[in-house]
Amino acid sequence: MRPVCTTRQGAVRGTVSADGTASFLGIPYAAPPFGPLRFRPPAPPRAWSGIRDATAHGPTPPKAPYAPPFDALVPETTIPGEDCLNLNVWTPSPGPGARLPVVVWLYGGAFTNGSASPSAYDGGAFARDGVVFVSPNYRLGADGFLHLDGVPDNRGLLDQIAALEWVRDNIEAFGGDPGRVTLAGESAGAISIGVLLSDPRARGLFHRAVLQSGAAHHVLRPETAGRITAHLAGKLGIAPTADAFAAVPLDRLLPAQAELRKDIATGPDPALWGEAVLNAMPFEPVTDGPVLPGPDCGVDLLVGSNREEYRFFLVPTGRLHRLTEEKLRSTAEAYGLDPDKALPVYRDARPGAVPGEIFDAMVTDWFYRIPALRLAESVPGSHVYEFARRSSAFDGRLGACHAGELAYVFDRLDDPQYAPVTGHAPPQALADAMHGAWVAFATTGDPGWPAYDTRTRPTMVFDDPAPTVAHDPRARERTLWDGIR
Known part of the structure; x- marks a missing residue:
């Protein structure tokens, strides 16, 4: 029935x-x-x-x-x-x-x-x-x-x-x-x-x-959001008003808004795009700036990221092995890092890595990992994880990329929609552990490992053959961002 x-x-x-x-x-x-x-x-x-x-x-x-x-x-x-x-x-x-x-x-x-x-x-x-x-x-x-x-x-x-x-x-x-x-x-x-x-x-x-793989750092200030509105209106040949946008048929509006990321990539001018030039996301929440919740927010947090997030954007496009040292250095500078000090730290842990692999590590930190840690630091009692299981897709180059954890969280390793990212033979034991931790957290507030603190920084690392707790993983790379991100 x-x-x-x-x-x-x-x-x-x-x-x-x-x-x-x-x-x-x-x-x-x-x-x-x-x-x-x-x-x-x-x-x-x-x-x-x-x-x-x-x-x-x-x-x-x-x-x-x-x-x-x-x-x-x-x-x-x-x-x-x-x-x-x-x-x-x-x-x-x-x-x-x-x-x-x-x-x-x-x-x-x-x-x-x-x-x-x-x-x-x-x-x-x-x-x-x-x-x-x-x-x-x-x-x-x-x-x-x-x-x-x-x-x-x-x-x-x-x-x-x-x-x-x-x-x-x-x-x-x-x-x-x-x-x-x-x-x-x-x-x-x-x-x-x-x-x-x-x-x-x-x-x-x-x-x-x-x-x-997301926290509280990615927002647009109103003045930047206004520039993006003006750019999209100019692309469509309309006034930058709600009534004018409402009059544009969706089959014109949707392709135009989809082109904005390409516009940012081909003309990455901060004077035109403001802070959106750093992540190429023209649509984000509009606020006066990132705001971290305080310890009194009243919400228990489980927050984390994937070890090689940005490979999702570098490997399928072929950029991983085309990215230049010049691009790597200019991005470090745009993020506020000193490339002569920061890049050797990333290279020390990745001997023989090409510039694209160092770029992935640095951008993963800027975009995903450091914002997650800042959020956990702002709310005592938070739990932190890292997904590190490397996919076999793209001959293993896709790694522990963005969205790679989803099949495990949903316990849907047999869903063909996940296969292009999970690759061959994703381990069911890891799905049991990760999905089980999410269920436990939703049920009790405790996913099964110690809460994060700024002294020992316990982090559950979900990887093969078994998840383990690491304390302050890649600490030297983390400290590069102190006072910057």
Whole structure:
């Protein structure tokens, strides 16, 4: 018999899988963000009568496809339709009373791509292990993050807050405990959480957080965001206003916004792009600058990164062995490092490495690892991890790259959408350990290793043949960034 749960907007009917867990897909948590609601805060969803079928994923937010070669590496699903502010729920116990821990998942995609629909983000393994899993869509690109006068910034973050409010108001009907919500995300999803940790509108809506390969450092100041708006408007030949952007057909707007990263790469002028020139991300949360939460943020943290994050961007494109010493040195300087002092430190641990391999290590630190450590340092009791299992993909050169941990966290090593990144024969024992740690953290706040402190810096390293705790891994490289990042 198909399960039925009742939300504040109406009843929904889901499906039951072979292992007995239930899923409810495509449930609206906000009204369609089009027409008079375009570029506006999310509005409440419309109620319905009867029982709504929740057996298929709903529409996805508008986005351009990933550019090659990343379109073959990253799971992506596009489902047309305006009712894109919807979410999915997986639960082992549909109906009130169970009060199970809840995980709310925010996908990555550089704030221009991604959705909650790929099979890679199926929450069945979490439900199997006693966790109610929720995955919302949120607005991307210009609709979600373009800085426009007269409308609120960070509409994609407002969508995430609206989804969390839906969880607060409705998740008990699906067997969840609204007082035990873990907000988890990867890449742009984790960066979103880094901002929400200091947003008073989100306070109390989640109680634990998992930040994978993203923290609180990647934001755009309003003046930089305004320059990006002007550039995109000029590309489209329109005024830089919300009404003008709303009048542009999506088949023109989406390719234009996708070209912005290429524009930054081909003309990396800080006078034009501001701080976006350092990470080539024209769409990010708009704030007055990075803000780290204090010890009183009221949220338990599990935060970390992958050992060779930036290989994801260097290896498939062939840049790993084309990158020059000149580019390596100029990037170090742009980050505030002295290349004559910093680069030898990175080379000492990687004898014989080509410039691209040193570039990966340095950019991985700047973009991912150091922000994660700064976040852990700011909230006592945080737990820190590093994913170090090297993939066999691209003849082993892809390494422990960006997004490499996702198949293990979701315990979906057999999902073909992960195969291009995980490579051959990913170890199930590592998925058992990593997925188990995430479930334990969502359930108790303790993933199974000591909390981080600035004296011993314990870090769980997820690698073959078994995860181990390391104390202050690559300390010399970490200290290069003191006072800089």
